[in-house]
Amino acid sequence: MIWLTGNKGMLGSDLEKLLKEYGADFISSDREVDISDRAAVEQFLGDKKIKWIINAAAYTDVDGAESNKDLAFRVNAEAVRNLAEAARTRSAGLIHISTDYVFDGKNQCGYGEDDETSPVNVYGQSKLKGEIYVRDILPEHYIIRTSWLYGAGGRNFVFTMLDLLNTKKEVKVVSDQIGSPTYASDLAEVVMKIIRREDPKYGTYNFSNSGSCNWYEFACEIYLQGRKLGPLTKDVELMPVDTSAFPRPAARPAYSLLKKDRIKMELSIGVRHWKAALADFMGIIRAEKMSADKLRET
Numbered sequence: 581m582i583w584l585t586g587n588k589g590m591l592g593s594d595l596e597k598l599l600k601e602y603g604a605d606f607i608s609s610d611r612e613v614d615i616s617d618r619a620a621v622e623q624f625l626g627d628k629k630i631k632w633i634i635n636a637a638a639y640t641d642v643d644g645a646e647s648n649k650d651l652a653f654r655v656n657a658e659a660v661r662n663l664a665e666a667a668r669t670r671s672a673g674l675i676h677i678s679t680d681y682v683f684d685g686k687n688q689c690g691y692g693e694d695d696e697t698s699p700v701n702v703y704g705q706s707k708l709k710g711e712i713y714v715r716d717i718l719p720e721h722y723i724i725r726t727s728w729l730y731g732a733g734g735r736n737f738v739f740t741m742l743d744l745l746n747t748k749k750e751v752k753v754v755s756d757q758i759g760s761p762t763y764a765s766d767l768a769e770v771v772m773k774i775i776r777r778e779d780p781k782y783g784t785y786n787f788s789n790s791g792s793c794n795w796y797e798f799a800c801e802i803y804l805q806g807r808k809l810g811p812l813t814k815d816v817e818l819m820p821v822d823t824s825a826f827p828r829p830a831a832r833p834a835y836s837l838l839k840k841d842r843i844k845m846e847l848s849i850g851v852r853h854w855k856a857a858l859a860d861f862m863g864i865i866r867a868e869k870m871s872a873d874k875l876r877e878t
């Protein structure tokens with residue numbers, strides 16, 4: 581049996597959908613099970629025979645973490661420790677989702693899994709602590725670092741841009757932070773491939789879609805595809821600006837591109853370009869919009 585945490589989140593909802601499609605034997609939970617409470621974890625699991633725990637739960641409010649440090653560490657670190665210990669006592673494996681924000685963004689060659697970590701904000705610090713717990717407690721683990729995640733199951737940069745592009749004549753977007761977007765559906769497929777492997781190759785892996793861009797370039801592609809596929813119907817001027825134009829409580833790594841060589845070679849997982857992944861997502865948005873329009877007409 582598989583236990584999926586954070587099933588109502590953006591990645592978790594895609595994972596739950598795939599688990600159902602594959603006919604997997606699984607249970608799922610969100611905030612109704614306080615995974616930061618070890619007793620609550622044990623009570624929920626009881627004598628269930630768990631083979632895998634997939635941890636898609638996280639505190640992801642990067643700016644909010646600066647003023648809610650205890651909460652960020654409770655969810656992103658202490659809860660992860662509880663899951664790792666629960667997996668160890670049941671001889672189960674753990675797949676834990678981490679982030680590019682464990683790096684400081686100063687390496688413009690991109691980051692491999694073994695590069696030195698040095699988070700520049702509380703969110704990154706809390707996620708790194710979670711990674712450390714997993715490695716110290718449970719050898720049978722996969723830590724998957726990802727970046728710039730978007731998908732259908734929650735608020736994200738794509739939805740934010742579509743809202744702005746539909747309502748504004750001019751939109752300013754940061755152009756001095758570089759990384760690679762990740763489609764949640766693609767990441768969910770990676771997790772499923774790992775679970776279905778007959779020869780586990782545990783460890784830390786990076787996964788995002790291939791290619792790189794800054795947030796401004798990402799926004800431009802959203803605009804171009806939105807005009808082509810239909811969600812956007814008017815002209816908008818996009819303007820690149822420096823990070824300093826949008827002061828935020830939390831610092832961001834300026835360059836957080838993740839290298840994917842290890843996951844390609846060790847796990848034989850293909851990585852498609854971020855523009856192709858975005859096109860799939862935009863196609864889904866278009867189809868949903870057309871369906872909603874038809875319902876309003878009837």
